[in-house]
Amino acid sequence: MSGAELLERLGDRLSGLRGRLTPDAGMDKITWFRAGGPADVLFQPADEEDLSAFLKAVPEDIPVTMVGIGSNLLVREGGIRGFVVRLSAKGFGQAEVVSDTRIRAGAAIPDKRLAAAALEAGIGGFHFYHGIPGGLGGALRMNAGANGVETKERVIEVRALDRKGELHVFSNADMGYAYRHSDAPRDLIFTSALMEGYREDPDVIRREMDAVQHHRETVQPVREKTGGSTFKNPPESSAWKEVDKAGCRGLTIGGAQMSPMHCNFMINTGTASGYDLEYLGETVRAKVLEHSGVRLEWEIKRIGEFREGRGIDPFLGQML
Known part of the structure; x- marks a missing residue:
């Protein structure tokens, strides 16, 4: 079934969505490998509410696949059946400082931007994200880490939607983190996370970030x-x-x-x-x-x- 045929099959079920639906979307334009076959339909929701409405509208027999910014992703040549969801930067790419040590960040924010937001707020412990070429959603899923620090050390709680569009909030313990792994159900789509660091002199944080960048450029x-x-x-x-x-x-x-x-x-x-x-x-x-x-x-x-x-x-x- 082509992307256009899939959208025609669902008809009015998708009316009212505010995000962008793109049939037969080339995944080679998304992945950092610049390779891979097309998705039947790519959906970029406007915000968490829009994503929930989409998930509730799409029958469960139609596959829904979540992708991030495409940095740690290999798409096979035959493409991806059903829908691919990619969170929009506008709706899910912001970072809000909510206390002297805490940041609430959208799952689409690039790791590097999260590190920069923490630096600006004088919050330490996020410098390692400066060297991870990905987005926060992927980091939450796989417990991304570098330079001796892992995502699990920063997470307080994670918001996610399940395949039925229902909202869940998970504690750090609920995530079941291990090396490059979480026990979170595979059908969850993370939307944001509350994260915590510690007060730190911005000059110290900047030196740590510069060291991370130098290491990456030297050996990778x-x-x-x-x-x-x-x-x-x-x-x-x-x-x-x-x-x-x-x-x-x-x-x-x-x-x-x-x-x-x-x-x-x-x-x-x-x-x-x-x-x-x-x-x-x-x-x-x-x-x-x-x-x-x-x-x-x-x-x-x-x-x-x-x-x-x-x-x-x-x-x-x-x-x-």
Whole structure:
């Protein structure tokens, strides 16, 4: 079913929505990899109320997929069925300082902007977000962290809507945070979070942010089309070390390459398809498994359908 046909099927159910509905939306324009097939329909809600109305209007047999700013996302060539929801910057991208140590931030705010808002307010503990290329919604979902700090250390509570459009408020404990993981149900769409730091001299915060930026520019391919860290760090090791030991630094398949600069970063050299990128990732996983017995787990979120005849088995079907 095309995006136009899906919208026609729902007809008046979607009338009254204030957000933007885009049929057959190219996901390659959203993802930082600049690759991937189209979404049947992309919906950008105006605000939390508009999102709730949308979720209540869409029958539960129609898939609804949430995406953030596209930094840690790989979309397969066959595209995404049903609706893709992407929160608008206007409705979900603001940060409000609510006390000397607390900030309420929308889930669409880029991590870097959250760090800047904390700096302006003299609130410490948010400097690590300056080095994370993503948005707060993704950080809440995967407990994003850097420089020895994780999202779970800042979260007080999280607002989210479920698939039926009902509002929930979760405490830090409710989120079930672990390394690059939360136990929050997969169908939740985070809309905002109340977060807490501590009073800090802005000059100290700025120095911490400058150190984060210097580290990123020194060791990571920040000017490439990349999705950030490709694999989670395995216990007692680092993903990049395992990739390097398996001889995969600089490994290239089609237009996809494991960065020679930081070999846990996968990059689109200019012509990579979603298939190239995922095939490269699974090739690396297979080589690391063969070399050291370590099963690397994806940190990049992979969504959508494979193009017919172009499926990819995990670890390329080896040693499963």
